[in-house]
Amino acid sequence: MPILNILQFPDPKLRQKAAPVAVVDDNIRTLVDDMFETMYSAPGIGLAAVQVNVLKRVIVIDISEDKSQPGCFINPEIVEHSGDEKMEEGCLSVPGIYEPVSRAKDIIVRYLDRDGNTQELSVGGVLAVCIQHEMDHLDGKLFVDYLSEMKRNRIRKKMEKMRQHTM
Ligand code: GNR
Ligand code: NI
Numbered sequence: 001m002p003i004l005n006i007l008q009f010p011d012p013k014l015r016q017k018a019a020p021v022a023v024v025d026d027n028i029r030t031l032v033d034d035m036f037e038t039m040y041s042a043p044g045i046g047l048a049a050v051q052v053n054v055l056k057r058v059i060v061i062d063i064s065e066d067k068s069q070p071g072c073f074i075n076p077e078i079v080e081h082s083g084d085e086k087m088e089e090g091c092l093s094v095p096g097i098y099e100p101v102s103r104a105k106d107i108i109v110r111y112l113d114r115d116g117n118t119q120e121l122s123v124g125g126v127l128a129v130c131i132q133h134e135m136d137h138l139d140g141k142l143f144v145d146y147l148s149e150m151k152r153n154r155i156r157k158k159m160e161k162m163r164q165h166t167m
Contacts, residue, residue: 004038004052008163009094010156015140018048018055020075024116028058032072032114035060040067044092046130048137051093059134063126074112076135079120081107087129089143096162097155101146103132 007014021028031054039047039060049058059073083105090098106124109131113119123131133143144152 001034001037003041004034006038006042006047006051006092007053009091009142009144009159011093013053014050014093014137014142016050016055017140018050018057018138020057021112024074024112024114028056028074029114031056031058032060036062036070036072039092042092045126046134047092048134050137050140057138059131059138061127061130061134063130072114073109073131073134074114074116076109076111076131076138078104078132078135079108079110085129087126089129089133091133091143093137094142094144094155094159097144097158099143099147099151101129101133101143103129107131 031049035047035049035052035058038052045063046059046061049056057075059076061071061073062069081104084102085105086100086102088098089101105128107128108120108122110118110120136142144155
């Protein structure tokens with residue numbers, strides 16, 4: 001199974017909006033498997049399809065330390081949210097940058113699992129943060145968008161400088 005290329009900020013492709021998955025078929029399951037492999041090898045705790053340049057509403061997450069809790073969320077929707085909490089976030093598309101972001105503390109998310117069945121899950125903590133972070137990716141949004149323009153510009157310059165050295 002191939003490891004997919006992860007787009008990096010400020011690539012304009014990260015600003016694309018993903019379309020809902022009509023049918024959860026073997027093609028989607030292969031995408032999910034490739035995304036898990038890519039996320040684990042990075043390593044990261046989540047990955048959205050937009051980050052690997054696939055415009056489908058597919059997310060994979062595993063916040064465990066031993067790859068024991070793989071979760072796949074297709075067409076996710078937040079049906080209820082409450083509270084606010086600020087947590088330090090990072091992103092595989094913005095490597096090396098960690099900044100606090102405020103999000104809903106507890107959420108109920110509705111989604112399709114890898115068999116195409118509708119599921120509803122009530123979550124808080126890091127998993128709630130991660131789901132919201134990944135859902136933003138599906139709408140072309142990045143965690144750096146919550147920071148000041150000055151901070152975002154500084155991060156952009158840093159990324160562009162790093163890129164020159166790796167090319
Ligand atoms: O690996 C990741 N860690 C992380 C830490 C705090 C908040 C969100 C995340 S998601 C990130 C992987 C990623 O970029 N997913 O889009
Ligand atoms: Ni991210």
